[in-house]
Structure formats: C-alpha cells, structure tokens
Amino acid sequence: MSHLIEASGLAVTIGGRTLLHDISLSVDEGEIVTIIGPNGGGKTTLVRALLGTRAISAGSVQRVQGLTIGYVPQRLELNPMMPVTVARLMTGAARRPRHLIIEALEETGVAHLVDQSVHTLSGGEFRRVLLARALLRDPQLLVLDEPVAGVDHAGELALYELIKTIRDQRGCGVLMVSHDLHVVMAATDKVICLNGHVCCTGQPHEVSQHTEYVRLFGPRASEALAFYEHQHDHEHDLSGEEMPHGCGHDHDHDHSHQKDHHHAG
Ligand SMILES: Nc1ncnc2c1ncn2[C@@H]1O[C@H](COP(=O)(O)OP(=O)(O)OP(=O)(O)O)[C@@H](O)[C@H]1O
Numbered sequence: 001m002s003h004l005i006e007a008s009g010l011a012v013t014i015g016g017r018t019l020l021h022d023i024s025l026s027v028d029e030g031e032i033v034t035i036i037g038p039n040g041g042g043k044t045t046l047v048r049a050l051l052g053t054r055a056i057s058a059g060s061v062q063r064v065q066g067l068t069i070g071y072v073p074q075r076l077e078l079n080p081m082m083p084v085t086v087a088r089l090m091t092g093a094a095r096r097p098r099h100l101i102i103e104a105l106e107e108t109g110v111a112h113l114v115d116q117s118v119h120t121l122s123g124g125e126f127r128r129v130l131l132a133r134a135l136l137r138d139p140q141l142l143v144l145d146e147p148v149a150g151v152d153h154a155g156e157l158a159l160y161e162l163i164k165t166i167r168d169q170r171g172c173g174v175l176m177v178s179h180d181l182h183v184v185m186a187a188t189d190k191v192i193c194l195n196g197h198v199c200c201t202g203q204p205h206e207v208s209q210h211t212e213y214v215r216l217f218g219p220r221a222s223e224a225l226a227f228y229e230h231q232h233d234h235e236h237d238l239s240g241e242e243m244p245h246g247c248g249h250d251h252d253h254d255h256s257h258q259k260d261h262h263h264a265g
Helices: 043-051 086-091 098-107 123-135 153-170 181-185 204-208 211-217 219-223 226-239 256-260
Strands: 005-014 017-027 032-036 058-063 069-072 141-145 173-177 190-194 198-202
Touching: 005 043, 017 032, 017 043, 017 058, 017 173, 017 190, 017 198, 032 043, 032 153, 043 141, 043 173, 069 123, 086 098, 086 123, 098 123, 123 141, 123 153, 141 153, 153 173, 181 204, 190 204, 190 211, 198 204, 198 211
Parallel strands: 032 173, 032 190, 069 141, 141 173
Antiparallel strands: 005 017, 005 058, 190 198
16 A cells, blocks of 8 residues: 655755754554654654645655645634634635534534634634544545644543544544653554654654653653553563664554554543
8 A cells, every 4th residue: 555645865954954854754544643752853844844835855755646634733823803713714715515514523522612703712622623624624644733732631632532533433644743742652553753853763662662762751751651561561472572673664563453452541
C-alpha cells in the first residue's frame, strides 16, 4: 500500500537558518502518527511543509493522488468583536447543507452547540468544533496541530480517545503534533521525536526508552510511561519484541493489534 503522505530527506531553511533537516516520515491509512518535541523543535514548521504552505529547501513530499486533508491549526485568530456562530465557523464563506454540519458536530459530540456563538465555547468545546470542521471535508488524512491546546487534563484524555474513535470509524490517517507526552503516547501508533531532525521514531514504548527522548524530556517523562510500558510488556514477551532502536530507523513490525488496546486509564 502506498503511503497517504511521505516526506523524504525534507529540509526547511528560513533566513539562512536550517530549521529542519533530513526529515523522513510517512503516514498510512488508519495510522496515527504523533510528532513530539521541545518548543521550537520545528513541529509546526514540519506540518506546514507537509501541507505545502511552507517551502522546502531540500527533499520531497509526496501525497497519494487527490489526497483530501482535514487540518486543525494550532491557533485560530477570531475577532472578538465579530459575532460568529459555530455553524458559520464550520463552513466559512462556503455554504454547506445544515445536516452535514450537524452530522460532523455529532461525530465530535458538540451538535447541541451549532447555533451558539464561538466566543462562548470552552476550550474543549472549541477544539471539538475545529475537529468537526476538519471532518466536513471527509478527509483521508487529518492533520492536527496541538489538538488539545487550551484543554484540561480530563478533556485531553477524552479528545485523544475521540481522535482514536474517528480513526477507527473512518479509517483515515492522522498526523498530529503534541506536547502531552504520556497522554499522547497511549493514543498513537508511531511517535516521531523532533528537534530540528528526527531524534528517534518508532512505537511509543520504544521511543520512551530511547536515550535521545530521555535527554530531551528528562527521566520523569519515561517514568510517566511506566503504566503504558507495563501493559505492553506482556505482549512483547510473548511475541519476542525487540528493544528500542536508534535515530531515524523506521519500525516495520505488525502491531495493528495495538489499536484495540486502551492504555489511557
Ligand atoms: N517564518 C519564520 N521565520 C523565521 N523563523 C521561524 C519562522 N517560523 C518558525 N521559525 C523558527 O523555527 C523554529 C521552529 O518553530 P516551530 O514553530 O516550527 O516549532 P514548534 O516545535 O512547533 O514549537 P512550539 O512547540 O513552541 O509550538 C523556532 O525557533 C522558530 O522561531
């Protein structure tokens, strides 16, 4: 199967400064890939390069023909003086049948807010509306930049669960950026740890043990994953799973069974 999107040897240089170099990654149908990394590590720049809104200076980005992408930006500037309803935010200038708007909002659990002003929404409600807006296009690939920004811890867990459910039901690929290491680790198939380059990549439990990951995020980040890793130990003992591997090595074992597991609780 060809990848929905694939970057090879991608680099981004702005004003003589190389922000990203030698980035290779791919997202497949039904796969959740999460980019983590320190502030300024280039996560948003990478997302923009993949979307084609930021020029790349080397390498390539390939998409399957006609790929439809639903994008949720990290920030959305709204004029506080402009009264905008959820329905209006969902469609912008383009008119869409109301039942489609409501269906998308139902999928993210906020259909009851359809006629409410966006300025009155909580952080979590707003994120769900943005997610619904991205789903309106029936995307093959969802790209989510910090999908839980402005949401409390319980809300974060619920949102990651929702993203997983959307992936399960639609079979779309998901590429997301996150800071929430231990939460996101439980809701992803593949993690890419980014700090200008791909420090390490692989299954969440592998990345959590990688020296580059520990160096970037500290030993506590690995400890926070103890529960997650414990859950996985059983699987890996049985299947003879190998130990973590180094920078830039992709993992090609079949772990599709992991999609059925819930580690967040
Ligand atoms: N248009 C630009 N011109 C110059 N420098 C830029 C530009 N856009 C981003 N940068 C720089 O590139 C680096 C990476 O920024 P980017 O926003 O991609 O990081 P990030 O990992 O998404 O950060 P955060 O976690 O804080 O959102 C930063 O040092 C930033 O200042």
